[in-house]
Amino acid sequence: MTVAQTDLANAIRALSMDAVEAANSGHPGMPMGMADVATVLFRDFLKFDPADPKWPDRDRFVLSAGHGSMLIYSLLYLTGYAQPTIDDVRTFRQFGSPCAGHPENFELPGVECTTGPLGQGLAMAVGMAAAERHLNAVFGDAIVDHRTWVIAGDGCLMEGINHEAVGLAGHLGLGRLNVLWDDNRITIDGPVSLSSSEDIPARYRASGWHVAECDGHDFADIARALAEAAADPRPSLVQCRTIIGKGAPNKQGTSKTHGSALGKDEVAAARENLGWTAAPFEIPDDIRAAWLDFGKRGGQAHGEWQKRLASHSDRAEFERRMAGDVDLEDAAGWAFANWDRVPASVATRKSSEFALEGLTAAMPELVGGSADLTGSNFTKTPSLTSMTPEYYAGRYINYGIREFGMAAAMNGMALHGGIIPFGGTFLVFADYCRPAIRLSAIQQARVIYVMTHDSIGVGEDGPTHQPIEHVMSLRMIPNLEVYRPCDAVEVAECWALALAKKDGPSLLALSRQNLKQLRTGGDMLSAKGGYRLRAATAARQVVLISTGSEMQIAAGVAEALEAQGIGADIVSMPCWSRFEAQEAAYRADTLPPDVLRVSIEAGVTTGWERYTGDGGLRFGIDSFGASGPIDSLYKHFGLTVEAIAPKILAKLQN
């Protein structure tokens, strides 16, 4: 017995209506509007196996319009994933439910990435598609051969990041990427025409994309368009003409269905309109059986794939890559492999290059890149050649002047697996990437941000290019490790720590200017986040706490104080969050509460109260920077030994 396609799609509509109604909160319009397209996608095109949501060669499905989360929850439930259960769906948007307001990759294994912040799903999908082509080039068609499918709304296509993502995908020729555009002509505020007059297909074509279109409520037409998209060697945009909230007779086609429950009466009217008589959250057996059947089809392909993998010559390496485990000691060894070539005075961005040289040689999973600042970020090592449509095996992505797109693509690569991405820009442009950095942290994605030119040490480029508030404000993003190493030893340690952290992003803030080495050994002191780099010689009266390039100043201040018989510890604090994770006794020993504690960092002082305490001193910059040679700036902002030491002496004498 064949179940009508409409009934399959209506199962999505019914679950979406019911769940949003039960929660009295959510977005029914998108799932109802895209139910037909999603049905065709999951029935005929998507390669997936609900029995193993992490099957490496599955197609990736990204719901970029994440507010329509009931679409994916419905699909995962209907096709037989272990999660969400129908009870999970019933508790949509309730505290503790894996069916959160927006799809979260850490809640449900079938959710490839966390979406909701518009445009980023599409941009992450570009990274996933690039990862697929790269791994395909390395391991071959037999074990890496899948597509990336995206559902995106008008919001995703209006956001600036989609321009960056589309440009990157077109340039890299990612033909395995297919974006299904929910062209419902409605945004929250009303018709799209309120705010946009763009010919979207023309724009995509301008970036080298193929564009197909279909009636998003005509199953045959949808199937034709998806087949066309799948066949075309270019990345494809499929314009799916849909009616938002399709099925709700009085509200469909309007923004009223977008972001709130339909209401009891309209749900009843919709049920009648759709001919859906099952009780809320109930799916008639035949419809459920048909959906489960689609879910089972992938099992066969999966089984065949497993056979191919079993006999594959690179099986062990493939499995190692996909597992993604990095041993800290191994990584440290590689990061220090070129240690003997590191000059005595060197910028930390340059010592990062030395570390990367060893790491990229040893770790083929490292894929680097820069947002058009390769020669400034020092992100390209001899092991890395550019990735191009002709050479996907390349391990360096020329991201162009697309910081946000780079960051989101890196999220996609990290979530795809098999790759550990790192990418560079100036630290001040962390602001451009910030929404994606936040998503790296939420998604627990191992992405490594190489952010150079990390202070007024930028010099002449002036305030627009000088980070002031950046390091501190990045420290406030949960689950992001922010490292600001002070010399080449710390740089190598921090690289190793970042690589070994499988469940979250790290950001390295690196200096433009040369710095003298303060340490000689590789005993991984940075793992503690903060540590006593030098103990006072005279009786300790001061603890100087600093990071990065200002450790040079701290060292000078300590010297000046010691010369006057005042003992001063120097504490290096490359990573606050790691220091916070240490035991209280260690922290108290490192930063004794009864001694004058002084922070020195070329950024905002707010926040340093945590470590200096009420009676401490904080040296930093609480205004914007200025344009001028580096020495003039450090002098102007009072960040010199000559300016700081007397203030500490005065404080001690009070």
Added chain:
Amino acid sequence: MTVAQTDLANAIRALSMDAVEAANSGHPGMPMGMADVATVLFRDFLKFDPADPKWPDRDRFVLSAGHGSMLIYSLLYLTGYAQPTIDDVRTFRQFGSPCAGHPENFELPGVECTTGPLGQGLAMAVGMAAAERHLNAVFGDAIVDHRTWVIAGDGCLMEGINHEAVGLAGHLGLGRLNVLWDDNRITIDGPVSLSSSEDIPARYRASGWHVAECDGHDFADIARALAEAAADPRPSLVQCRTIIGKGAPNKQGTSKTHGSALGKDEVAAARENLGWTAAPFEIPDDIRAAWLDFGKRGGQAHGEWQKRLASHSDRAEFERRMAGDVDLEDAAGWAFANWDRVPASVATRKSSEFALEGLTAAMPELVGGSADLTGSNFTKTPSLTSMTPEYYAGRYINYGIREFGMAAAMNGMALHGGIIPFGGTFLVFADYCRPAIRLSAIQQARVIYVMTHDSIGVGEDGPTHQPIEHVMSLRMIPNLEVYRPCDAVEVAECWALALAKKDGPSLLALSRQNLKQLRTGGDMLSAKGGYRLRAATAARQVVLISTGSEMQIAAGVAEALEAQGIGADIVSMPCWSRFEAQEAAYRADTLPPDVLRVSIEAGVTTGWERYTGDGGLRFGIDSFGASGPIDSLYKHFGLTVEAIAPKILAKLQN
């Protein structure tokens, strides 16, 4: 005697080479490549009067590719602006020079906006062009009739924000906007083809733009293309095919000219190649005279404009608008005008709407908008109708799902003058706008950000939509006033304060959820940034410091403590930066160091040490949020009276 056009352009090239060489830092490639185009623009098209850089009806010129700052410094000097002098040019990129690494509007009156962070100049120009059309619609052709010209590079056109800006400009039909694209096919990393394969003109056409093109080194062709752009009713992109570093015989056309000094030998070779024999920083008299002559031409138009203004019926209002002064008491009066209609329990986003209703009725210079969240941000009042190409007098911009583009356009409007822009989105998307918020602050631009849904109070939408680190990290941006008002009184006060602050941006963080009124009077207590809202009844043992929606909790905690005979002050701290500006005695009286100080804010606790001191307690959220109804979230994160009061009692008993 006519000076050859080439010599005029070579004056720009020579000054640019000389200044970069003297600084041994900077970007000679762009000024040298665009010297011919800029010469035609300033000679034949741009309406400006060096004698009055602030003439309201001048054309706006935006160097979006701000790294090529020597182009604008050369032009301002050559055409006779009082600043920069040739000595200023000689000190290019030195500390204290107005010729900073990137053009800064606060350094030189002839610089319309601060550029350098790529893409934002173009996006600000969209705001300027919208402001011009709006004021034209209000005041007529006689006194408002100018164009906005932009020079943008490939970086600007690759950045995501240009997509948002281009879409907005096309939608609003801003035909007075002309973007001159320096199509030199080179980025820092090498040829553009390394990272992009886009058909840029096709993309612009897809958004309703007109595209012209020219040989950027053929004066007649440039003039033709600019005339075509000026004549076309659509916004225009002029593709100027140029050679980067044109004139430097061995380096032109390569990325070697982009971002560093040419070097002594290449400068000498370029001088020979260009036939330029004058000493460094010297301009031959005839060339200088010709340039000064172009500068003087605008004086006549300016004089005629002044006559028209003098007899204009709306002269006083026009001058008032352009002056931009806002009296705090007036603003407060308007913000409280609808006070009697404000419910006893109301979300601060909704009380913001009440305040705005009075303000927008009284202040025609207020132009609002939202990034497609009008019904959530409550930014549209009865006084505001949408701005469209048919009705530029409209005072509400449907920005679409373009947060960053909105923020940058608002910067442009504020810098244009005559308008005070405000715009809304969810606070969590402050991250999307952050680079533009930073530029508002650097540029001292009065832009008001209406950021609603400011905490886990967002509820079901979950972690991607719940600000955690945002309020604190925004507080760290210098010169940005971050307000988090606790009730309708504070909302009205904060609106008035924001409007009265002429020299910088303000951001209002507003609740989604309803809040009970804590105050009754409009005595502008918020002006102090932090103040004692309620004094302890029993002997004071605790000071509770809070902001926004958590003031409700603080009030409950105080009640619980007082019930046990423990006196507790409640301090509301709507604006940290204003509190910091108070005298030490006031701050110490408000937050006495010898009393247990406790902060309560639904965001990161880092930073609150400043006000709680070492011995204080900090209640907040140092992880990401979660999806669920609001009450379940506050309970989960321990932000309830029941969770907090016992911890304070325990602390007091220690």
